[in-house]
Amino acid sequence: xxxxxxxxxxxxxxxxxxxxxxxxxxxxxxxxxxxxxxxxxxxxxxxxxxxxxxxxxxxxxxxxxxxxxxxxxxxxxxxxxxxxxxxxxxxxxxxxxxxxxxxxxxxxxxxxxxxxxxxxxxxxxxxxxxxxxxxxxxxxxxxxxxxxxxxxxxxxxxxxxxxxxxxxxxxxxxxxxxxxxxxxxxxxxxxxxxxxxxxxxxxxxxxxxxxxxxxxxxxxxxxxxxxxxxxxxxxxxxxxxxxxxxxxxxxxxxxxxxxxxxxxxxxxxxxxxxxxxxxxxxxxxxxxxxxxxxxxxxxxxxxxxxxxxxxxxxxxxxxxxxxxxxxxxxxxxxxxxxxxxxxxxxxxxxxxxxxxxxxxxxxxxxxxxxxxxxxxxxxxxxxxxxxxxxxxxxxxxxxxxxxxxxxxxxxxxxxxxxxxxxxxxxxxxxxxxxxxxxxxxxxxxxxxxxxxxxxxxxxxxxxxxxxxxxxxxxxxxxxxxxxxxxxxxxxxxxxxxxxxxxxxxxxxxxxxxxxxxxxxxxxxxxxxxxxxxxxxxxxxxxxxxxxxxxxxxxxxxxxxxxxxxxxxxxxxxxxxxxxxxxxxxxxxxxxxxxxxxxxxxxxxxxxxxxxxxxxxxxxxxxxxxxxxxxxxxxxxxxxxx
Numbered sequence: 001x002x003x004x005x006x007x008x009x010x011x012x013x014x015x016x017x018x019x020x021x022x023x024x025x026x027x028x029x030x031x032x033x034x035x036x037x038x039x040x041x042x043x044x045x046x047x048x049x050x051x052x053x054x055x056x057x058x059x060x061x062x063x064x065x066x067x068x069x070x071x072x073x074x075x076x077x078x079x080x081x082x083x084x085x086x087x088x089x090x091x092x093x094x095x096x097x098x099x100x101x102x103x104x105x106x107x108x109x110x111x112x113x114x115x116x117x118x119x120x121x122x123x124x125x126x127x128x129x130x131x132x133x134x135x136x137x138x139x140x141x142x143x144x145x146x147x148x149x150x151x152x153x154x155x156x157x158x159x160x161x162x163x164x165x166x167x168x169x170x171x172x173x174x175x176x177x178x179x180x181x182x183x184x185x186x187x188x189x190x191x192x193x194x195x196x197x198x199x200x201x202x203x204x205x206x207x208x209x210x211x212x213x214x215x216x217x218x219x220x221x222x223x224x225x226x227x228x229x230x231x232x233x234x235x236x237x238x239x240x241x242x243x244x245x246x247x248x249x250x251x252x253x254x255x256x257x258x259x260x261x262x263x264x265x266x267x268x269x270x271x272x273x274x275x276x277x278x279x280x281x282x283x284x285x286x287x288x289x290x291x292x293x294x295x296x297x298x299x300x301x302x303x304x305x306x307x308x309x310x311x312x313x314x315x316x317x318x319x320x321x322x323x324x325x326x327x328x329x330x331x332x333x334x335x336x337x338x339x340x341x342x343x344x345x346x347x348x349x350x351x352x353x354x355x356x357x358x359x360x361x362x363x364x365x366x367x368x369x370x371x372x373x374x375x376x377x378x379x380x381x382x383x384x385x386x387x388x389x390x391x392x393x394x395x396x397x398x399x400x401x402x403x404x405x406x407x408x409x410x411x412x413x414x415x416x417x418x419x420x421x422x423x424x425x426x427x428x429x430x431x432x433x434x435x436x437x438x439x440x441x442x443x444x445x446x447x448x449x450x451x452x453x454x455x456x457x458x459x460x461x462x463x464x465x466x467x468x469x470x471x472x473x474x475x476x477x478x479x480x481x482x483x484x485x486x487x488x489x490x491x492x493x494x495x496x497x498x499x500x501x502x503x504x505x506x507x508x509x510x511x512x513x514x515x516x517x518x519x520x521x522x523x524x525x526x527x528x529x530x531x532x533x534x535x536x537x538x539x540x541x542x543x544x545x546x547x548x549x550x551x552x553x554x555x556x557x558x559x560x561x562x563x564x565x566x567x568x569x570x571x572x573x574x575x576x577x578x579x580x581x582x583x584x585x586x587x588x589x590x591x592x593x594x595x596x597x598x599x600x601x602x603x604x605x606x607x608x609x610x611x612x613x614x615x616x617x618x619x620x621x622x623x624x625x626x627x628x629x630x631x632x633x634x635x636x637x638x639x640x641x
Contacts, residue, residue, distance in 0.1 A: 079289035080613065080639065082312045083301045085472070085626045086499055087268050087294050091245040091254055093219055094167060094175050097538065098503060099520050099625040104271055104292065107634060108150075108256030109219030112141050112160070113212065117622035117632045120523060122212060126155070126220060126257065126280070130212065136575070139202045139211055140195065148278035149222050150261045160200045162223035164192045166230060172239055174547050176537040177218055179530035183208045185569055190215065209575050210526040222255045259285045259635035268294055285635040296472055306330070311613055312627040315606035317394030323608055335616070337605040339399060340624035341406040341521030344474070345597040346384075346467070346481065348377065348514045350542040353552030355510070361554070362510040366461050371513070375436035377595040379429040381422035383488045384481060388424075389601045393476055401602040403588045404528060406521030408620055411584045418585070420592040429488045438463070440489055455489030464491035468505070469516035471496040477600070478516050506540045523621055525584050526572045532564050541596045560594045605629055614638040 088101040093109055096102055112127040127141040147155035168177050169189050181189055184206045191203040202215055229241040236243070245254060251262045259281070260273035273290040293309070295301040298316060305313035306326075315323060315334065327334060348371040351362045363371065370376045390398045402421045405412045413419045430440075430452075437458035455463040469478040475496045482492040505512045519531065530536040534557045535544050542561065545551055567587040574580040591597065605620035607630045615636045622632035631637075 078287075078639070079291055080287045080311050080634075080637065081291040081293060081309065082627050082631065083295045083304070083310055083314075084271070084292040085298070085301075086296055086470075088247070088271070089500065089503075090247060091249055091251075091262075092241075093221065093245075094173060094177070095242065097176065097507070098499070099623075099628075102520075103623070103625060103628050104262075106219075106258070107260045107273060107290065107631075108254065108258045108262060108276075109221075110257045111217045111219050112143075113216035115213060115217065117619040117629075118617050120621070122216070125216075127216065130216065134203075136207050136211075137204045139190075139204070139215060141200050141202075141216065143198045143200070144280055145198065147257070147280055149224075150256045150276045150278055152278060153222065153224050153255075155220070155222075155257055157194050157197060157200045159220055159223045161192055161194055162227065163218070163221045164190070164202075166223075167221055167226065167241070168218070170230075170239075172547065173241060174537060176530040179533050179536045179538075180214055180527065181218075182529070182533075184573060185566070207573055207575055209572055209580060210524050213524060214526065220257065222257075225255050260290055263289075268296075270294060279635075281635060286638045287634075290634065298472065305608065308610075311610045312630055313608045314626050315397075315608060317390075317397040317603065320395060320397055320606065327608075331611040332608050333611060334606060334608045335618040335630070337607070337618045337620040337629060339407040340602050340605040340620050340629075341408055342518050342624035343401055343404070343406070343521055343597075343602060344477070344516070344518045344600045345401075346380065346514060346516055346600070347541050347597050349510070349512050350558075350596065351510055351552070351555060353510075353544075353555030356550040356552065359553075362552075363513065366457070366459075367465055367513055370457060370463060370465075373436065374594055375432050377598065378422070379432045379436075379488065380485065380490075381595055381598045382425045382432070383429040384422070384484050384598070384600065385424045386601050389477060389480060393480065394601065394603050397606065398601045398603040401599045402592060403599065404531075404591050404597060405525050405584065405588055406523070406621075407602060409521070409523045409525065411523075411525050411581055413585045413588045419588055422592075422598075426484075426488055433488070452487055452489040454491065462491065463489065464493070465513040466493040466495055467514045467516060468495050468497055468502050468512060470499040470502060474516055481516065506543070510543060520623060520625055525587070526568065529568050529572070532561075532568050534561050534565050558594075560590060561596075564590055564594075612640040614640060 084100060084103065086098075086100045088096075088104045089098055090096050090101055091105065093105045096105065110125050112125060113130070114123050114125040115121070116123055126143055126147060128144045130139060130141045132139055141160075143157060143160070149155050167173060168175055168181065178189070183190065183204050186205065188205045193201045193203065195201050202211070204211060226241060226244065229239065229244045231240055232238065233240050233243065247265070247267065251265050254262055256276060257279070259276060259279050261276045262271060263274040264270070264272040271292040271294070273292075275285050275288070279285075293304070295304060301310065301313060302319055304310045320334070324334060349363050350372050352368055352372065354361050361368070386400045390396060390400070399407070400421070401407065402415060402419055403412055415421050433455065439456050439458075440453040441456055442453065457463055467478060467482065469475065478494050478496060482494045485492050502515055502517070506515070519528070530538045531540070533539060537546060542555070542557065544555060564587060567583055567590065571580055571583040571587065574583055605618065605624055607618050607627055609616050609618070609630060615633065615638055616630055617633060618630040619632060620629050622629040
């Protein structure tokens with residue numbers, strides 16, 4: 001299942017030299033640290049102004065000493081400290097739709113099987129074995145004996161049945177996993193049956209190529225914790241499950257089956273994990289404490305890595321020369337795992353529907369006509385200077401992304417084999433717009449003479465819309481997109497905002513024009529079915545009603561949307577790999593022709609890791625959000641004494 005990845009770590013001002021970057025970051029780092037400590041001290045007692053100034057001076061001196069210090073803090077020797085690019089939204093493993101909550105929860109829950117992210121082989125996890133019967137339509141898992149949850153309660157087949165039948169298949173609970181589990185054109189869900197105390201059967205209505213990885217990879221939930229929540233809250237009239245395991249839940253009430261359990265959570269600061277004493281793999285994890293420092297500024301994360309507060313750091317393009325220079329001196333290694341699996345893209349709101357509560361359209365009808373015009377979207381695609389993004393923002397350590405399938409996937413269709421691409425051709429953009437009835441004003445030039453005349457639609461409305469982007473790593477990418485589109489006469493109101501504001505608009509209000517976002521990726525195309533299913537939970541560019549929402553008057557589903565959904569279903573049904581690749585090739589071509597997502601660039605997955613961390617095997621297939629691709633085998637990692 002695809003998750004939003006709001007920051008794909010793409011650059012800042014290209015004019016910085018390595019020395020200026022370092023000087024700038026030291027300054028910002030000292031400011032942030034000083035302010036944070038003063039804030040904490042002021043909470044504890046009323047601080048007189050002269051004392052606050054003294055604290056700032058002392059902290060500034062300490063920060064300088066820390067920057068030049070090569071001695072590892074004693075407190076970090078028995079723990080692995082890594083950055084998390086954004087705070088999480090929930091502890092509930094079913095209700096999250098962002099990459100960061102998925103990462104944070106992922107270390108605490110396990111599925112029936114796991115996947116080796118280096119070899120791509122399926123490996124046993126909670127299930128010790130599995131087998132297909134009935135010509136591949138029945139999948140039977142056999143659980144390991146004597147499994148336990150982190151609170152010591154038995155983990156049984158009943159938990160597996162409960163996870164699927166009562167939670168994931170429950171239409172009152174919104175879940176992208178349900179879309180991924182649907183089989184065939186009818187969208188039927190597997191029939192789950194307990195065969196005996198250790199065996200569980202999944203009966204499929206037809207062949208389903210990704211069955212093993214899809215069914216087996218979903219985290220199993222504790223029935224003894226969640227079963228009592230499947231009743232309505234008398235006040236909200238919604239299941240209590242929807243209000244369970246929020247960020248206000250004490251962490252000692254969270255139960256898991258993974259290598260780690262959460263020991264402490266401080267909002268916007270950190271998540272601390274400790275080993276699960278009942279984890280089925282005896283003798284692991286090897287690291288006593290796993291600490292995820294929530295660092296939303298990539299500049300600050302870089303500073304913290306260089307000052308040895310972090311053991312890992314996901315590089316942006318502009319970081320490479322600076323960090324490479326000190327690789328040996330500061331005892332770390334930069335790993336290159338190839339193209340990342342995450343995808344950055346522009347997405348327009350194609351929803352023609354109205355809000356059932358207000359009867360107001362989700363999108364201004366004038367703008368909606370532009371966004372739903374494929375000529376408009378193609379003009380935008382040709383106007384974007386991806387090579388400049390790679391050169392200026394990623395320092396050449398990236399490549400163009402022209403497909404909804406990740407480049408490392410065996411199903412990716414490369415341009416040399418026919419995938420349609422949109423090279424930088426602003427004149428062609430203008431030509432497409434003019435042929436579609438758009439026109440240019442005669443008085444639209446800016447005072448400096450650098451901008452194109454104002455673009456008008458066929459009804460003489462000026463073409464102007466708002467482009468949202470998560471504040472942080474994509475701000476400069478958004479600034480370049482604004483500049484590129486204004487060269488063809490569009491006026492862009494660029495609005496960097498908190499990622500949670502964006503997800504609220506996408507999921508709830510549905511009132512937005514365009515957004516700059518990304519999805520996590522992977523090898524299996526069917527993991528994106530919740531994006532392409534016309535009623536999918538992540539069909540964000542034209543999202544339909546979910547759960548108890550009433551149908552949206554005026555919402556239309558285009559034929560090409562239905563065709564993409566159909567191709568995704570066919571791809572999942574086909575067991576022959578050659579034929580399967582051909583289906584996904586057609587799907588990629590159709591996405592590129594209709595451009596519901598206008599893909600941009602994808603960086604190389606570069607991660608710097610301290611030499612004291614052993615057994616690291618970074619993989620872009622394991623995830624390209626932050627350092628997640630270096631933590632897929634976290635239970636096997638060790639720290640040198």
